Amino acid sequence: MASKLGILAGGGDLPRQIIAQCQSENRPFFVLGFEGQANPADYQDVPFRAVRLGAAGRSMEILRSENISEIVMAGHIRRPSLAALRPDKVTMKFFLKTGAKSLGDDGLLTAVIRYLEEEEGFRIVGASSLLPNVTLPLGPLGRHGVDDDAHADIVRGLEVLTIIGPADVGQGVVVQDGIVLGVEAIEGTDALIERCAALSRKGKGAVLVKMRKPGQETRVDLPTIGPGTIRNLSKNGFRGIAIDAGGMIILDREETLSLADKLGVFIQAVAPLET
Template sequence: MTRERDGVSDPVPPRAERPGGETSRKLGIVAGGGKLPRRVVDRCLSEGRPFFVFVIENAAEPGLFDDVPHMPIRLGAAGAYLKRAKEEGIQDLVMVGPVTRPSLPAMRPDATALKVLTRIGARALGDDGLLRAVIGYFEREHGWRIVGVDTLLTDMSPEPGQLGAHAPDAGALSDVARGQEVLAALAKADVGQAVVVQEGLVLGVEAIEGTDSLIARCAGLRREGAGGVLVKFAKQGQEMRADRPTLGPRTVEGARDAGLSGIAVEARRTLLVDRERMVEIADAAGMFLVAVDPSADA
């Protein structure tokens, strides 16, 4: 058996059945931006798992799913999306890839979306609250099992420790600890997963703009001295099935260009897309890249 992509046929490995027959359950992939959604598709292809991709307009990369079963969806067009999901016999659902949350008018919700948003109510004030409410709705009303991308791509979250050739010095470690404190405080307000700290000063906090834009903004705010540190951790109590912290080579390049001295991520909970390339960029720039266990003793 072969599959064809970009005009090249390559063999599909035999199905690797997980315990409980997981690969027989049809997976709905709600695809946002970046390459990670395609990695989930390729994993399904390699395992012979049935799947269908819902491609979020203005978020997913154009053409990335042209060779597989898919349907473009508008965030506010919930009725059409739910109808197709039922027709496809979706059993499990994964949400993967960043999506910029639009305003309500820009979303143009249909009758089904308005019904869902009305049920959610005040819980939708923050990103995590919205995701929790939407996931709860899917599970209660439609019987889908929502799964995290980490259950499908099991080799992308680092264990604690130094990932590249360079280690943070005492000052950088102090900034990492300061960043953790700030993120822990912000978690109560359901705001952001990342912060940039330089010599104890908070240069910027991630909001709706995303991590890469945060880094670019902080480039012009750096003071003389040590370069500063990007700290990216999951919010405490975060709904990890839909919004797991994710970094890739572009973020490392942005940190390099902004003059940062390194990046600290949360061990076992942050997804690193193309880790080898991330380490290569960091090493060449003299930056450190570390995974931190927040539960470890200081």
């Protein structure tokens, strides 16, 4: 039997997807949800404990009391200020040792993983290693394909992400008629879609391109979409989305693809540009 899995849960549906996978495999698990990030109401039917994001010491105590040796980090985390974090002694020690306060998302996640593995003795696994069908075939994933205009916007988006990716800015860019309407930053994909809807032009809708960043720590930050993404794209007049064929989590995959077909939104799996 696989070891008991510790699920460090933020917001969104990914933690529940991992829970469902554990249940299907009869794998024991325990959920540690971060206050203000994970919704406790989503975990009333499973082993769960809530903890402050800045209470690393308490988190380690809980995980050890549950005999956890393997951890997956799942769900989005809104990055708080240091004051709002209210770090305990263990968290403050981490910040002082790593200089994590000044790191971007990728650098911070890499530092967290290194700390958990080297200092605390846990093994970190990626959600992609727990969920099936993460690698996708190139091309359309549903009924709707891309025309020449959409293809050109996708290529433009890939060019932009290739340039900004090393700067650790974001995973997504919105393009319409070759014009970049917006780049994902700290706000997340849904907010990017809504922000760019107000900037869109008449004619064919915009395209969202979402890819892994070069050197991204994919064990904790693999790009993710789901039914909510498709609804948001459709509601805001987008034509579709291009996603990373090399590694992308599609939550509720059957529902996501069916919804895209129904709403006329294309989902195109693409490869990053060669550099």
